[in-house]
Structures are given as C-alpha cells and as structure tokens.
Amino acid sequence: MVMTKTTRPVVFNSPFEAGMRSLVVLNATYPNSIDLHRILQFEYLIVHSADIGGPESLHPPVPLRSGELLVRRGLIESGLQLMLSRGLIDRVLGENGIEYMATDSSEPFIRSLSSPYILKLVGRAEWVAETFMFYSQSEMSALMKMSFDRWTSEFHSIDQSSGLET
C-alpha cells in the first residue's frame, strides 16, 4: 500500500474550513455571542465529541490532538475574518471583550447545505451548545483537561508513525 503524504493546507484546515465550522458553532449558540477562546473550545469538542461522552466524533481519533488548540487559534481568527467579510457573522464589542455572533444570513446559508459532513457538524454543534453553553470558563478548562487526559491514555498503544494528519 502506498501512503502518499500530500500537502493539503489549502483544503483541510484552511481558513475557509475553519470559518465554516466557526459559523456552524455560532449559529448553534445563537442568539448568544461567544469569544474566540470559547469558539476554539467548542469547535474542538464538536470534532472530538465522543471524548466527552457525546455523539460519535466527527473526525476519527488521532494522536496528539491537544496540539490542535494552539495551532488553530490563528486559523480560526482568519476563518472568522472570512465569514465577517460575507456578513455571515458579526463581531460584538462589549463588556466581555470581543465576541462573535451569528447573523440573520447564517441560518439560511447553513440550511442550504446538504453534504453529510455539514449535517453531522450541525448536529454536534447543537449538542455542544445545548450542553456547554453556560459552563463557566473554569468549568470549560476542567472539561478540556479531562478530554485530553482521556485520549492520551487511549492512544498510548498506537504509534505516531502512521503519518496521519487532521
């Protein structure tokens, strides 16, 4: 079998894809606005929902997921910028600093999509929003930590040489 390591920065984890996911997250939390950090956390939880007892994870399990949070911050910012530019989301400046929020165009745009991934994405986003919307920041941190610990032990046996990427 041939393991072709292709470079796909343009497609996967592109600002567009990150932006799309952020859009779905914000649409699920609508009418609440959330800051960049919370978007980051929610997006992570959506992709790895099985880690915290949610529905099946959107992506198959992969080692070293925790690193995602660090590298994705800038990516998601760019994605948000892209969504802002099409008026699909709004930036809200308030007592909680900079927060983001879905707009009136968000819902119709998402509804118009029918690919299974998007559908799954929407479903999990709704579950995450329902479950964790009102967690305090410290509660969220504890949750994330728990999630990391779990996969850390779970993936101990599988080595990282498979060359898989998210």
Add this chain to the structure above:
Amino acid sequence: MNYKGISLRHLTYLSPTMPPASVSFETGLNVIHGASDTGKSFLVSSIDFMLGAGIDLKDIPERVPYDRVLLGLQDCEGNEYTLERSVQGGPFNCYNGLLSSPDDDKKLFSLASKHNPKKKENVSRFILGLIGLDEKRLIKNKSGDTRSLSFRDLAKLAIVQEEAITKEGSPIESGQVISKTSDYATFKLLLTGVDDSAVVSVAQKEQMAVKTTAKIEVIEQLLEEYEIELQHYEFENPDELDEQLDKLSLTIERHKDAVNLSQQQYTELSNRRKGLWDRQQEQKERLDEINKLQERFQLLEAHYMSDLERLEAIKESGSLFVYQKQVACPLCGTAPEKQPHCSSCSHDVDTVVKAAGIEISKINTLAVELKDTVLELKVEARSLQESLKSTNSSLESVQVEIEEKVAPKLKEGRASYSDLVDKLSEIHSAQKLADKIKNMKKQIEEYEEAKIEAQEPEVVGEAIPKTVLEDISLILERYLKDWHFPETGRVYFDEKARDFVVAGKPRGSRGKGLRAVTHASFSCGLLDYCETKGLPHPGFVVLDSPLVAYKEPEGDEDDLSGSDLKDQFYMDLASRAEGQQIILIENVKPPSTIDKAQMNLIKFTKNPHEGRYGFFPVASQSV
C-alpha cells in the same frame, strides 16, 4: 672362586735383649726337621697361638727372654699383614705388610683374641674375612640351634699337632662330645661351601608353629566374615561368577545399543519439536502483526472516509460561499473591494473548492489501494491460520510421541541400564571377595602344611651329599695310592663313625703310624679338594710328625720300614702342594732322593756348632 686361602710367611719371636728368633715360610711345601727338643712342636703350637688359640705357650726355658710374637700372613690377593701378640696371650695388633718388628706407622687395628659374632675386631673374624668365611653359622646341637663360625673351628683342620695326628678319633672331630655336631658342620661347610644359616632350630620351629597357628586363627576369622559377606550377594555358586560376568557384559552391551537408539530417536524428535515450535512462533507473530496492521488500516480507512466527507462539505459550502456578497467592514465600513487580502492564505475560496475536488479523487484512489492491501492481508491471515493449525497439530503429535513413547522408553532403558551396571559392579565385588577367600584358603593350607612340617621332628646336620663324600674319599684314595700306602683299596666315609674307612678297615682301628699317615692324607686331601673346587679353606696345613710311626712302629702291620712310603710321601707333597701351603714338621730329614729345591727346608741340628741349633738360638743353652 671362594677359595681364598691365606699362607703363612713367617713366625718371629722378639725379645728386648736377645736377637729375634724367626722362621720363614713359603708357599708349597715347607719342611722343618730336627731332633727332639729343638722347638719344632713349639713352633706348631705358636702358629696356633698366633691364630687365636686360647692356650698358654709351652713354658720352655728358651722362650723366657722373649715377650712378643709376630706372624706374617699373605692373603690370596697378595695383601700382607703381620699379627703381633704378647707371649702372655690377650689381644693382637695387626700391621700392614710383613714386618720383622712392630711399626706403629703401619698399624691397622687391634684385634681381640676371642671370636665375637657381633664385633668385627677380633683375630678370628679377621682371618675368616680373609678366607671368605666370615659370618657363617654352624649348627651346634640336634635341635638345630646354630652359632657363629669361629676360626678355631677351622684351625684344628689346618693345624694338626703331634698328639692329634695319631689319635684314634676322627680327624674332623676335636674329640669333645659337646662339639661333635659343630665339628661335623664345619666339615660339611668346607666340603660344600654352604653353612647352616638356613637351618631352623626346633625351638624356632616350635615358636613358628605357635605363630602359624595364631595366623591361621586370624585368617580363619577373617575368612568367616568374608564368607558371610559373600552370602549377602546371594549368588548361588561363586564359581559361576565369571560366567555370569561374561553374560552380563554381553547384555549390557546390547542394552547400551538400545539406549543409544532411543537416545537418537529422542534427539531427532526433540529437534523436530524445536523446529515446529519455532515455526509456530513465527506464524503467531506474523498473525499478530497482520491483526495490528488491520486495526491501523481500519483507522486509516475511517480517516479517508471522514476526509472525503470533509472535502465534500468544503466543496459544497465553498461553491455556495462564493455567491455570498461581500460586505463592508462591520467596524469601519470599508468597502469589500478596498479590504486588504492576503494572497497566501487562500481566501480565494474558488481555489479551495477546486482543490477539494482533486483531493477527493486522490483519496478515492488511496482508498482503493487500501482495500486491496486489506484484502491481501486477510488472505494471508487466513492461510496463516490454516498452516498454524497444522503446525499446532504436528507439534502436538510430536509432543505426544515424545512424552508417551520415546521419553518413557529412554528413561526405562537408562534405568535398566544403570541397574545392569550396578549388578555388574556387584558381581565384580563378589568376585573380588571370592578371590580373596580362595587366596585365604590357600594360605591357610600353606600354613597348615608349614605347621605340620614344623611339628615333624627332623634330624639336622646329617646331610652331606653322598657325591661330595665320594669326591673327598676318592682324593684320599688317590693320595694313599700315590704314597704307596700298604693295603690300598677303596676309601669311603662312614657317616655314622664320621671317619674314613680305608680298604674295609676303619681308619681309627689302624695302628698309630697308619693313623698319622691317613690323617695327613685327609688334611692335605681336604686342602686339595677345596682348592680344586674353589671352596673356602684356611689355605694352609701344618702337620706335626705324620711319619713318626715310621720310625717307631707299634706292630708288624704298622711297620712301614720296609716300604718306600716316606719317599713317595715327600715326592708327592713336594709336587702337589704348589699353590697350597704345607708345613711339615718331622724328626728326620727328607729322603735324599728328594730334590731339595722343591721345598723350603729348615733343619734344627741340636748341635751348637753346626747349622741352626733349634727354633731359638743356641744362646739359651748357655743359660
């Protein structure tokens, strides 16, 4: 050659005041003749005195001024010695060389006068040493007790004094009853050269018998113990041990082959088992590997699927997104066309959508490859499982064969082999024991025989071989014949009387004159015999007046006056005695028919005006 006889070289009396009185002797015949009272017999007893006789010298007036006596000797190798003794008797001094007067520089050692078997320094052992008869033993009684040979035992055979030459008794005997046995033993020693060291006395025998009995008892006790031990081995017949041993050795050999064969089988099967086990491990490992790979490939497939979905989503959302109108900046209101764009960060969603399409087809290809690979693995795993199954069953059957057949057989073979070897060593031990018992029985038998032998009374000291007695008798016969002895005939030795019988008449029963002549023939014959046969003998003979009866016959039969015996006697001795030394003392001079050059002739005239007066100088007469 054991004949090592010595010869006498001179006898000398020394005086502090008088000139020495001396007589020289030579090898061959020496004749000293002269009238009575000229010291002839004194000379003979002086020789005896100087060879250790315990007598007092005759107290003749002539010897009064003399205080010391010297005797010169020469041994068969030519070594010369001079013995010195006080006229009072007592110990001797021995000097190297022939001396006419003592010389302290030449003194070798002092010699005691008495024979001592434990000490060498006495005159008896000195002379015995010279003639090769030192440390000989003689039996002294019928019980077989022995004593050490002294030169005194030999002296009477070599030095025959006037009264001894005519005595009726046997020339080999001293006349004393107590020394009868040792006298005969001395005679035997000279005739055979063998002494009585080997004779075991009755007392010794008795002691030996007691010791032997004790030994037998000890051995019997041991024997009993050994026999009981042998019974423990439970062999029916110890005599068959050899046969059993052979059979067993054969069995062991066969068994060894069998054991070797099973060992070989065992080794072969073990090797096979090892091979199968290795194969089993290999197959199991490969299966594990395949399982792990399959797990990973499943994960990979899941990724492919998830990636495909993601790409589909990107493609779909992207193609819709491009129709969304750009808005002015919500914060600053900058028109969309005026907003700065980063060319590198793929805000160009169109490109993203296109790329997603390409990616989808790439991943599809990969997914197909993956499926093929997974299929291949599945096939391999299935065939591996099949061959693992057969490996397992082969391994099991080999294992069963080893455990149930070969190993027990080998174990059993080894066990019975070691049993056989044990048995073998048992038989070996029994055999050793049986041998020991056999030897002990033999030894007991030997001891029993020795005991019986020891208990049998034995007459000792009687055994002079007949042939030896015949030989010496023949010599005497020849002598007497040559001397024209009257009534010559067969001479033989009467063992009972211990004397010779001449022409049917015992020697002692003859008249004085014939006794003296036959005695002389015996003395000279014995010397001759020993020299010829190479047997030890003192080497010289001193005869005092063997022919005296010639002048003083006791009766008609004894009268030799009518014969030429005297002439023949001298003639024969003068010619015969070349290597031997004979010192003849006579009253009258040798017959005029004899060549005087053949002998050392010394004449004592008893006339102060003519020649030599006597042994001592004439001066004594004037005292």
